[in-house]
Amino acid sequence: MENLKSRIENRRELFLGELTEFLEMHSVSAEGSDPEGFRACAEWVRGKLENAGAKAQLLETAGHPVVYAEIGSGERTLLLYGHYDVQPPDPLDLWETEPFTPTIKDGTLYARGVADDKGDVMSRIQALRLYIEEEEQGEHGNLPFKLKFFIEGEEEIGSPNLALFVRENAELLEADACLWEGSLRDEHGRPEICCGTKGMAYVELRAKGADHDLHSMFGGIAPNPVWRLVQALRTIKDENGEITLDGLMELADEPSEKDLAAMRSIPFDESSLKRAWGVDAFDRDLSGEDALAEYLLKPTANIAGIQSGYTGPGSKTIVPGEAFVKMDFRLVSGQSPEPVVGLIREHLDRRGFTDIEVVDLHGVEAAKTPVDSPVVEQAVAAWRDVGQNEAVVYPTIGGSGPTALIATELGIPTVMTGSVANLNSRIHSPNESIELDDYFETVAYFVRFFRRFGSR
């Protein structure tokens, strides 16, 4: 390890120089960005992979191209997922540095995309080079396993072409394990290893009253679409805040004993979370294991937004003509989004709310890799190799992502591990940053992970 550390230290300027060059590229995937500059960024990544010895190419999709690369041979294959696109930098006036001019202050590197996901992508490519150099690897490119890079350019706009790409390239993507982006270092610097994501059904419920706003002198007899939504919502949670959507819980797979054990081992710092949120209590006064189980292992029925009628200052007296509420139901294994949207429709119909429109806006499948999969053990061990003895294994996380495409559809054990980001990285926000120490530790981590994966 001391040797690896000094090898990284010697390349510090080189590695940071490469990362800086990557971060200076405006690869914003949201509409309106420069398509040529965007493609140049994909080309740049391809070049870096070629330069590391891999066979790399751009694979076209209906949107931005995927950078795909392969190197090595052997019975086992490791797939690495990442993305080279970044969020828009807005609001610009909240940035304390230029978002596309990477800036180091006191060991912290600020730039759009540094934590999500360019730092991850770069650290993995640099780790590959270091791994190849290690004596035991012999010839350039002669890895004892096959390593595949799969780096898309549309993650920040919801990966609209990813499902089709994965399905059409199932053979190309075949692997024994996949490392995904997206984990963090927690508030105590402990790296997370996440073995699953929740699914999601995102719906909008729409209610209508009169075909225009009415004077509220008619409030006693005019149908009010907000009250209509309130009446519908009260059937979705009871007065204690428990979800009462017909059939939702019945679909959920029970968490395994191992998942529960992993969950109980998580050092869940309730009070620091509450402090960070500025609240005295969690919803329903949940605490301890109950709160953690609710956060990680149970579905939600969240209201993400609601709007109707007059919302300016002071008083305006109307009966609104229409109202909507946006809800995301985070789902666990067993609860697919499409059937859940069906449940919502039936639940409302059964109670006479046939007038309320249910608009299906977005669906994501839950994904789950067993906590005792070999790749999880390797991930924990590789963290230990670089001196991180307290990596925390999460059976699943509260968030969602397209991991089911790989984990479920292709059946490849998939974990999130080794991100350069931490809890304060302000992902998607102004002043996105990472700690340089974390960055170089992550490079070392992937070198060790590759060794463990290759030597198995």
Next chain:
Amino acid sequence: MENLKSRIENRRELFLGELTEFLEMHSVSAEGSDPEGFRACAEWVRGKLENAGAKAQLLETAGHPVVYAEIGSGERTLLLYGHYDVQPPDPLDLWETEPFTPTIKDGTLYARGVADDKGDVMSRIQALRLYIEEEEQGEHGNLPFKLKFFIEGEEEIGSPNLALFVRENAELLEADACLWEGSLRDEHGRPEICCGTKGMAYVELRAKGADHDLHSMFGGIAPNPVWRLVQALRTIKDENGEITLDGLMELADEPSEKDLAAMRSIPFDESSLKRAWGVDAFDRDLSGEDALAEYLLKPTANIAGIQSGYTGPGSKTIVPGEAFVKMDFRLVSGQSPEPVVGLIREHLDRRGFTDIEVVDLHGVEAAKTPVDSPVVEQAVAAWRDVGQNEAVVYPTIGGSGPTALIATELGIPTVMTGSVANLNSRIHSPNESIELDDYFETVAYFVRFFRRFGSR
């Protein structure tokens, strides 16, 4: 009557010319309007009253001046309330004519303020002149009763200085009856005579979650302020939509037998109202007398607006940090706004919603004049004098206004009658209009009303 009609017909051009001049003045009371032009409008009205033989003056308030005038003498006094200010004309692009260039098309006169309230004010002044001319009145200005005009300039911004003005000028405003602005001709051309207004308590309920929006991966444990509002709202109406606010109904005075009888005489055209709103049914499937009683004689708990979280297109996954709902409670006699806001606070506290803030935004007292008051009888009879045999007496209306200042505080029987407006007048909207025939009928109506009031 034929004689009166032809006298009006002879003055048609003169009367329309005066009204046009009045309508051309930009007396928009909302912020940003031209104070000098505004005062010039008040002066113009004062001049018209002087010209009709009254002693007229501008009385200063903290805001725009009140035009006050007196004429005649005798034991009985009639007070006429109106306003010379108008709503802003926005949105301008929806006007088919220039809002301050009165335009006649097919017998309809379009202009901002023509229906609310310059047409009313002008018709009353012109009626006074015709009444004075009538032979039996003898000398110019020698009315057999005292007539007072009380025309304010801040009605369209909520009459912020009216209460103080009325209290400080209680003696000046003393009268045996008051005619207020604001009635309409219904869809069949029948004039309304309204004997009361509902009160109102307008509140905003505010709930807080975390001190910033959170990623909805935390939806299972983060306090959600929209759900919090839903939980509170479900205690304010039950699942059938009946109001369940502790103590609200107990405060309400029972409607009198005469009010109920008046209500039952109203030709309530349910299906045309539903058609105008584009709905198949009223709230709670109310119909017939139940719907009418709910509309006119019962309090409401209306939601006028609600907002929280993400309300743009598509899906954004957050737990909002805060939420608010705006509610107007229309109140009946006995339910004063201040105690009602207190009831809301206590109702929520009693159920543990001490975290929900109740912001008192606006309060108006209900007002009630008995349907068998002499002024109501005179109003009905005067309509009959001009050939309107089906004037409809409303014991109260669904809307609110500052009538309690006169009706309750000064104890003056107050009714709304004789407006030039009809149901399609688009009050406060683009293309505000009146029918010219209605205008001249209203002039005749006031001549006859004055005669009845004076000859009693």
